[in-house]
Amino acid sequence: xxxxxxxxxxxxxxxxxxxxxxxxxxxxxxxxxxxxxxxxxxxxxxxxxxxxxxxxxxxxxxxxxxxxxxxxxxxxxxxxxxxxxxxxxxxxxxxxxxxxxxxxxxxxxxxxxxxxxxxxxxxxxxxxxxxxxxxxxxxxxxxxxxxxxxxxxxxxxxxxxxxxxxxxxxxxxxxxxxxxxxxxxxxxxxxxxxxxxxxxxxxxxxxxxxxxxxxxxxxxxxxxxxxxxxxxxxxxxxxxxxxxxxxxxxxxxxxxxxxxxxxxxxxxxxxxxxxxxxxxxxxxxxxxxxxxxxxxx
Amino acid sequence: xxxxxxxxxxxxxxxxxxxxxxxxxxxxxxxxxxxxxxxxxxxxxxxxxxxxxxxxxxxxxxxxxxxxxxxxxxxxxxxxxxxxxxxxxxxxxxxxxxxxxxxxxxxxxxxxxxxxxxxxxxxxxxxxxxxxxxxxxxxxxxxxxxxxxxxxxxxxxxxxxxxxxxxxxxxxxxxxxxxxxxxxxxxxxxxxxxxxxxxxxxxxxxxxxxxxxxxxxxxxxxxxxxxxxxxxxxxxxxxxxxxxxxxxxxxxxxxxxxxxxxxxxxxxxxxxxxxxxxxxxxxxxxxxxxxxxxxxx
Numbered sequence: 001x002x003x004x005x006x007x008x009x010x011x012x013x014x015x016x017x018x019x020x021x022x023x024x025x026x027x028x029x030x031x032x033x034x035x036x037x038x039x040x041x042x043x044x045x046x047x048x049x050x051x052x053x054x055x056x057x058x059x060x061x062x063x064x065x066x067x068x069x070x071x072x073x074x075x076x077x078x079x080x081x082x083x084x085x086x087x088x089x090x091x092x093x094x095x096x097x098x099x100x101x102x103x104x105x106x107x108x109x110x111x112x113x114x115x116x117x118x119x120x121x122x123x124x125x126x127x128x129x130x131x132x133x134x135x136x137x138x139x140x141x142x143x144x145x146x147x148x149x150x151x152x153x154x155x156x157x158x159x160x161x162x163x164x165x166x167x168x169x170x171x172x173x174x175x176x177x178x179x180x181x182x183x184x185x186x187x188x189x190x191x192x193x194x195x196x197x198x199x200x201x202x203x204x205x206x207x208x209x210x211x212x213x214x215x216x217x218x219x220x221x222x223x224x225x226x227x228x229x230x231x232x233x234x235x236x237x238x239x240x241x242x243x244x245x246x247x248x249x250x251x252x253x254x255x256x257x258x259x260x261x262x263x264x265x266x267x268x269x270x271x272x273x274x275x276x277x278x279x280x281x282x283x284x285x286x287x288x289x290x291x292x293x294x295x296x297x
Numbered sequence: 298x299x300x301x302x303x304x305x306x307x308x309x310x311x312x313x314x315x316x317x318x319x320x321x322x323x324x325x326x327x328x329x330x331x332x333x334x335x336x337x338x339x340x341x342x343x344x345x346x347x348x349x350x351x352x353x354x355x356x357x358x359x360x361x362x363x364x365x366x367x368x369x370x371x372x373x374x375x376x377x378x379x380x381x382x383x384x385x386x387x388x389x390x391x392x393x394x395x396x397x398x399x400x401x402x403x404x405x406x407x408x409x410x411x412x413x414x415x416x417x418x419x420x421x422x423x424x425x426x427x428x429x430x431x432x433x434x435x436x437x438x439x440x441x442x443x444x445x446x447x448x449x450x451x452x453x454x455x456x457x458x459x460x461x462x463x464x465x466x467x468x469x470x471x472x473x474x475x476x477x478x479x480x481x482x483x484x485x486x487x488x489x490x491x492x493x494x495x496x497x498x499x500x501x502x503x504x505x506x507x508x509x510x511x512x513x514x515x516x517x518x519x520x521x522x523x524x525x526x527x528x529x530x531x532x533x534x535x536x537x538x539x540x541x542x543x544x545x546x547x548x549x550x551x552x553x554x555x556x557x558x559x560x561x562x563x564x565x566x567x568x569x570x571x572x573x574x575x576x577x578x579x580x581x582x583x584x585x586x587x588x589x590x591x592x593x594x
Contacts, residue, residue, distance in 0.1 A: 103496070126510040138510045140503075163506040166499050173496045174503045177489040181512035184488070184558070188481025191556040192474040195545070198554035199400070199470045202463050206437075206471045209460040213423040213435045215478035217514035248492070255495035257590045259488040261481070264561055293554045 004028030091117025142170035239278030301325030388414025439467035536575030
């Protein structure tokens with residue numbers, strides 16, 4: 001599928017999905033996208049996406065279906081529900097789910113797709129809105145290697161790091177591991193900052209020297225300015241990271257592994273959402289830790 | 298002190314201290330180092346360091362005294378004990394303590410030094426043995442800014458990132474914060490690896506894609522190969538990191554801040570030492586987490 005002119009049905013024209021669909025149009029493909037609201041319909045049209053009013057209309061006759069949805073139940077509903085993807089796709093069609101969902105759900109969707117001759121990949125992404133706009137996402141792909149190879153021409157339009165990580169569900173497993181590390185690195189950096197604040201240290205100078213050594217991280221690099229400014233506008237919303245940590249929790253329990261620090265960080269992300277900060281950036285774990293200690297973030 | 302030919306008394310010719318002292322000799326200074334054992338004496342002589350048999354002999358008549366010792370009590374003993382630094386140095390001498398010790402102890406040594414006209418800097422380092430050998434340490438300096446400026450010529454021989462982080466004790470505060478982040482980032486990466494192992498994921502491919510995004514870190518970059526190989530030879534010994542987390546714990550309590558994830562990681566570093574792995578690299582937190590879950594590291 002390195003050829004152009006494929007017909008693509010696209011479900012999920014949100015913050016991530018819309019620029020991804022636009023990049024597929026730029027790559028020479030015909031994209032029909034399901035848009036519920038007039039506003040999304042207009043934005044989609046601007047990008048050369050043909051907006052339609054239902055999943056069925058988007059996927060009927062498509063060569064490829066792409067879903068970018070918030071959570072597992074959304075993908076199940078769009079995939080298996082009435083008027084859903086599997087009810088309207090013929091054998092041979094490729095369905096790429098790029099949402100972040102439960103690995104078990106991804107495996108189930110793979111099995112159901114395979115049973116009717118539809119090829120399925122779980123291909124969650126990281127890189128945020130900027131990565132989606134610039135076509136520079138990291139894409140972790142689970143499923144048959146040869147199916148990924150047939151889709152590489154399309155995925156190359158969306159990302160720069162595209163790695164086949166294993167059989168069906170593996171993309172979601174790796175994405176979950178990724179979300180463990182990001183949340184953990186944010187929380188531990190937050191605590192180091194509160195420790196420094198508690199002793200009236202110069203945060204800016206401290207982070208300069210900390211970032212240059214073994215304590216350096218991409219979180220520190222990318223969030224440094226906003227953390228120092230106490231600016232917690234999203235970025236990646238805490239409630240979405242909280243959702244992802246729920247996936248981690250269920251998957252870890254199913255796999256039978258205990259992860260003590262991850263469990264604690266999961267609870268702290270939960271309290272961040274509980275206190276009404278779910279729509280702040282996930283780095284607001286720092287604001288919570290600072291407030292808990294009555295120090296200024 | 299950018300001039301050469303200073304007389305430097307050096308206490309602590311260990312894994313870090315010896316190459317640091319050697320770099321001072323290379324920089325054109327006369328270094329007298331206290332070496333207890335015949336072996337250290339021989340190694341020191343090879344590097345052009347004049348080995349002497351006591352702290353008093355090393356520091357008598359020196360322009361600058363440098364200490365690089367394992368822990369707070371060592372520095373107190375060498376500094377204040379009989380035949381120690383403050384008993385054998387005249388007003389105007391500069392004492393740079395480059396050990397990692399309690400901020401409170403550093404403040405106390407600063408006060409006692411100042412009382413007798415000795416200038417004192419707390420200047421702990423990060424960068425490990427390799428950084429010490431190559432003169433590429435990061436140095437976090439607490440104390441008077443003008444004292445640091447007078448010492449910069451010397452410190453430039455030892456490190457590449459030399460940052461004045463605040464008044465006396467601040468260097469140790471920032472070093473403690475640094476050790477929080479390193480331990481936390483190791484533990485959370487360890488848990489992500491155990492999560493992946495528990496689901497039979499391909500670790501090498503997973504880390505390739507994880508390292509490229511927001512989950513990237515210097516720990517992941519530098520420890521990746523050894524973690525994948527299950528190689529836990531030091532590097533930085535767990536028991537020394539455990540010692541550093543003790544400093545964190547006392548400082549945080551004194552400052553009155555609660556750090557939940559740091560507390561947990563501190564306990565896990567403690568159990569790593571308790572089970573007899575204190576002489577392994579601190580990344581053996583992964584071995585411990587894997588074993589706890591009966592998965593192969």
